[in-house]
Amino acid sequence: MHSGLILGIESSCDETAAAIVRSGSETLSNVVSSQIALHSIYGGVVPELASREHLRNIVPVIREAIARAGIRFSDLDAIAVTEGPGLAGALLVGITYAKTLAFALGKPLIAVNHLEGHIHAVLLEMRERQQAAFELPILALVVSGGHTHLYLASEHASAWTYRNIGRTLDDAAGEAFDKVAKLLGLGYPGGPWIDALAPHGDANDVEFRMAQIKLKNHRTTPSVAVQTSTEIHDRHHDFSFSGIKTAVLRHVETHGINARREALSHIPTPTLADILPLCDPATLGLIASFQRTVVSYLLRGTFAAAESYGARAIVVSGGVAANRELRTRLTAEAVRRGLPIAFPSLALSTDNAAMIAAAAWPRLQRGVFAPADLQATAQLRLGA
Ligand code: KG4
Ligand code: ZN
Secondary structure (H helix, E strand, O other), rough: OOOOEEEEEOOOEEEEEEEEEEEEEEEEEEEEEEOHHHHHHHHHHHHHHHHHHHHHHHHHHHHHHHHHHHHHHOOOEEEEEEEOOOOOOHHHHHHHHHHHHHHHOOOOOEEEHHHHHHHHHHHHHHHHHOOOOOOOOOOEEEEOOEEEEEEEEEEEOHHHHHHHHEEEEOOHHHHHHHHHHHHHHOOOOOOOHHHHHHHHHHOOOOOOOOOOOOOOOOOOOOOHHHHOOOOHHHHHHHHHOHHHHHHHHHHHHHOOHHHHHHOOOOHHHHHHOHHHHHHHHHHHHHHHHHHHHHHHHHHHHHHHHHHHHHOOOEEOOOOOOHOOOHHHHHHHHHHHHHOOOEOOOOOHHOOOOOOHHHHHHHHHHHOOOOOOOOOOOOOOOOOO
């Protein structure tokens, strides 16, 4: 009989992370070593640098997770690792370490999809708060720097199934935040800067229009579509963020970006107090309008999907789930509709390994293990 102790390992992008979680419901340790400072000079993640940093950090991060949990390697019941999606070279570092450790300890190896991990971050924290489990199916909005996906998630006898009912056709939501911030001469990652600056601007300043992605018969016969065609579903809850990025670009040129870049380049780690005086009302209005538009768009798409699929609850996860306007407005709309909704804490919104260990627990219960020759899958999909 095992005690459900799982070591989770995550290295899909720019965070090297390890965590110990017991039975998908109790986090004993959660260690994240972020490479943000390293990549911020380049304004985005540089894959080769990411792999090198993961190599440097993986051993100390895992040792720290074991030490903080107050356990020994031999106490573990399984090793879980992110299989994909992500940067191939970065994923490989975590996978190679996990395979070696599993082999050396004679423990099972569990492969976890990073996107499934983001969903389980929310479920883990609900269990930690001893909150009653949501009724199924759950609609999950996963919004991060690499992904904008809508999933319908269900569980039966510890087997979770996911159906992908929407995705971005171009940029991810977080990528749009990052690119707009970059266009405005703000730091990387840009989401937290936009989040912090938006309340200082007038969201009615600029009117942006988001892409309308529809399928021809969606509006007229949604109930027929629900019953007969998965293809219609797959399409009509999709997102697109490239248009708004271009629209922002058109506005940007005139708003003192170079002066701001120059001023900020002299401050090693700028704070809101440093940046705010460098932003004129037009820039702040642009930021507030951008955020308002993106949040409205995500809100409309999420609730439309929840309605067409009869979701009983909503979970929102991924880096962009940290956004305050997104949290406030999605929560208000869910309350209005009587739909339960949950977000992860800020620490579990962005990449971490507790979510990987939590997502692995149902597999440990069912004895679903990865082969000893597990490979990284950069484009790994979740669900049908
Ligand atoms: O989940 P995550 O850590 O990594 C990926 O799997 O991509 O997400 C990082 C993304 C970045 O694009 C970052 O700008 C965005 O999440 N982000 C935010 C906020 N905090 C992080 N976007 C909007 N508002 C925030 N507060
Ligand atoms: Zn992520």
